[in-house]
Amino acid sequence: MPSSKNAKTSKVAWRRRKDQREPEILAAARVVLEENGIANTSVAMIAARAGVSEATVYKYFDNKQDLINRVLVAWATPFVEVLEREIKLVKGIGGQLTLVAIRYLRGMQQTPRVHRLYYQELKWENYFGSPLHQINRRFSNIVVSVIRKGIDSGELKPDIDPLVTRDILFGGLEHIGQRTIFAGRPLDVEREASKLVSQILGGIRRTAGPDGGGDSITRLNEIISSLQLLRNDILKNR
Amino acid sequence: MPSSKNAKTSKVAWRRRKDQREPEILAAARVVLEENGIANTSVAMIAARAGVSEATVYKYFDNKQDLINRVLVAWATPFVEVLEREIKLVKGIGGQLTLVAIRYLRGMQQTPRVHRLYYQELKWENYFGSPLHQINRRFSNIVVSVIRKGIDSGELKPDIDPLVTRDILFGGLEHIGQRTIFAGRPLDVEREASKLVSQILGGIRRTAGPDGGGDSITRLNEIISSLQLLRNDILKNR
DNA sequence: ACAACAAATGAGCCGTACTTATTTATTTTT
DNA sequence: AAAAATAAATAAGTACGGCTCATTTGTTGT
Numbered sequence: 001m002p003s004s005k006n007a008k009t010s011k012v013a014w015r016r017r018k019d020q021r022e023p024e025i026l027a028a029a030r031v032v033l034e035e036n037g038i039a040n041t042s043v044a045m046i047a048a049r050a051g052v053s054e055a056t057v058y059k060y061f062d063n064k065q066d067l068i069n070r071v072l073v074a075w076a077t078p079f080v081e082v083l084e085r086e087i088k089l090v091k092g093i094g095g096q097l098t099l100v101a102i103r104y105l106r107g108m109q110q111t112p113r114v115h116r117l118y119y120q121e122l123k124w125e126n127y128f129g130s131p132l133h134q135i136n137r138r139f140s141n142i143v144v145s146v147i148r149k150g151i152d153s154g155e156l157k158p159d160i161d162p163l164v165t166r167d168i169l170f171g172g173l174e175h176i177g178q179r180t181i182f183a184g185r186p187l188d189v190e191r192e193a194s195k196l197v198s199q200i201l202g203g204i205r206r207t208a209g210p211d212g213g214g215d216s217i218t219r220l221n222e223i224i225s226s227l228q229l230l231r232n233d234i235l236k237n238r
Numbered sequence: 239m240p241s242s243k244n245a246k247t248s249k250v251a252w253r254r255r256k257d258q259r260e261p262e263i264l265a266a267a268r269v270v271l272e273e274n275g276i277a278n279t280s281v282a283m284i285a286a287r288a289g290v291s292e293a294t295v296y297k298y299f300d301n302k303q304d305l306i307n308r309v310l311v312a313w314a315t316p317f318v319e320v321l322e323r324e325i326k327l328v329k330g331i332g333g334q335l336t337l338v339a340i341r342y343l344r345g346m347q348q349t350p351r352v353h354r355l356y357y358q359e360l361k362w363e364n365y366f367g368s369p370l371h372q373i374n375r376r377f378s379n380i381v382v383s384v385i386r387k388g389i390d391s392g393e394l395k396p397d398i399d400p401l402v403t404r405d406i407l408f409g410g411l412e413h414i415g416q417r418t419i420f421a422g423r424p425l426d427v428e429r430e431a432s433k434l435v436s437q438i439l440g441g442i443r444r445t446a447g448p449d450g451g452g453d454s455i456t457r458l459n460e461i462i463s464s465l466q467l468l469r470n471d472i473l474k475n476r
Numbered sequence: 477a478c479a480a481c482a483a484a485t486g487a488g489c490c491g492t493a494c495t496t497a498t499t500t501a502t503t504t505t506t
Numbered sequence: 507a508a509a510a511a512t513a514a515a516t517a518a519g520t521a522c523g524g525c526t527c528a529t530t531t532g533t534t535g536t
Contacts, residue, residue, distance in 0.1 A: 016483050016532055039361070042523055053485045058525065116362075123277070124354075124420045164410065164434055171409010172402065182362045196402055202440065254501055254514050280492055291516045293495080302493065 022060045025050045030071045034113035038068060065123055069132045075114050076135045079107060080142075086233075087142055090226050093150045094201055099226035100143055101173055101193035108177035109189060115181055119174075140166055157206050165200065172196045190227060260298045263288045268309045272351035276306060303361055307370045313352050314373045317345060318380075324471075325380055328464050331388045332439055337464035338381055339411055339431035346415035347425055354419055357412075378404055395444050403438065410434045428465060 028050035033041050043064055047054040061067040083103055090096050108115050127133050143166045150156035176196065180187040266288035271279050281302055285292040299305040321341055328334050346353050365371050381404045388394035414434065418425040 012532065013530095014484060014532075018483070021483090043525085044523075054524090055486080055526080056484055059483075064524065128421060160437060161433060164414070164430075164437060167413035168406050168410040168434070168438065171411070171413050172406040173409070174412075175405035175409050176402070183366060192402075195399060196406070199398060199402060200406065250501065252501075252515060256514070259514090281494085282492075292493090293517080294515055296494065297514075 021050075021052065021056065025052065025057055025060055025067075026071060026074055029067055030075065030114070033068065033071060033117060034111075037113075038117060043067070068117065069130065072114070072117060073131050073135055075111070076132075076139070079103075080135055080139045083139070083142060086229060087146070089229060092225070093146055093155060094197060095226040096146045097143065097169065097197045097201070098194050099229065100146075101169070101197050102189055102226065104170075104173050105177055105180075105187060105189045105193055108181055109187055112181045115177065119178065119181075140170065143169055155206060168200055169196070172200070259288075259290065259294065263290065263295055263298055263305075264309060264312055267305055268313065268352070271306065271309060271355060272349075275351075276355060281305075306355065307368065310352070310355060311369050311373055313349070314370075314377070317341075318373055318377045321377070321380060324467060325384070327467060330463070331384055331393060332435060333464040334384045335381065335407065335435045335439070336432050337467065338384075339407070339435050340427055340464065342408075342411050343415055343418075343425060343427045343431055346419055347427060350419045353415065357416065357419075378408065381407055393444060406438055407434070410438070 025046065029046045032046050032049050035041075036045070043057055044054050046067070047057045050057070057067070061070065083100065086099060086103075087096055090099050144162050147156065147160075147162040147165050151158055151160065151162065173196065176187070176192050179185050263284065267284045270284050270287050273279075274283070281295055282292050284305070285295045288295070295305070299308065321338065324337060324341075325334055328337050382400050385394065385398075385400035385403050389396055389398065389400070411434065414425070414430050417423050
């Protein structure tokens, strides 16, 4: 053991590492929560995984719910930030909504346990105004802006309610995703996403035709563009 | 006290009432759960409200979750049965879907606390195949059959997926309703319901026109018919 | 070297889901 | 009609999880 630092480590019972504790506990919490679900996870289990005492967890987090909420915020924030950047790279309402749908369903497919935390156990007591509420709003606002711009540009019917349209989209996505999360059914993300979006678009597009509105080639191009974005991203992250 | 039965009652510490206990506990549970939410309701509180000991509750229900699920089933069953009968009295897809939407949102408006139980606290561990799952399926199947018949009759596009359409409808309804339940926003049921349904219909109707498809007079008549049904029902239940 | 500080903890409180051994109302038997 | 059998109901208790507090102990400034 040539390192004097490491030699020292073995002597002490614990070390002061104020700014490392919080992210470590957060990471441990996410792992344990994903493994067992909230109901079957005790704060003691999280503390053990993080290598600290239970009381230390309560030094950094107000209570179990606060800890859970901050796990969700830590997970959702980069997700939303990436999407906010990506959405600008796609043109056309169909492609943009498809991108949102794909990202959402992919997220559910890749981290189903985190989504379970959202749906099973989200407590609404002090939700509104909380950081978790804010990041969720940022996500939902991405869709609302797309719809609003579509109405302004004349591409979408002027009398539709952007919030209702957002509700329809997320509602459909949640139902599709929950079948996968809870029933464990396999999920063809791109197929389900484009199916859902095209059906919704059919109801709000201004120029309605026999196939649900719009030039089908144009629509296809938009969706292909969002799929390419996703593919490039997957290739990059290897 | 002329009644010998009642005189006898005051002497004994408790009485054997095997078949009354379960519905009484169920009713007490619903009241207490609605008042406090699941997290703030103990089995002891429910037992006290029902006028029995805590152990008695566990004689009739496997555990707390079982009790909660059976409260939800007891609440949902008549709701679904009424809707199954009513849906036959309305003709036209628009009217039928509007009826479902109105009933759903009304339910959320009138018993928001029960809906909270659904969304906040539903445990998915042993959900699939459970009585609660089955009654939920019966409800969702009402919508699926309406869509299927619409496709068969040629009124709806042949290539739409009835399940996706159902997901869109319930998704929209849940989002609208949850704003009311949790944020406490007021809700214009008929307005929101018909708005949502007409927007969804626009995406799946075969004969698409500039206003979203279909004869607007026909659509209006359908919705009026479902509203009349609701009004009559309200008048009857006084 | 030592005082002052604050990070971390161990031990324990409290509330609640669930169990058990026991009591007691009711039914059956004779 | 009394005693035996049965099962409804309970009181008392166990286990465990969220959370707290007094105390320990590593760290920092003088």
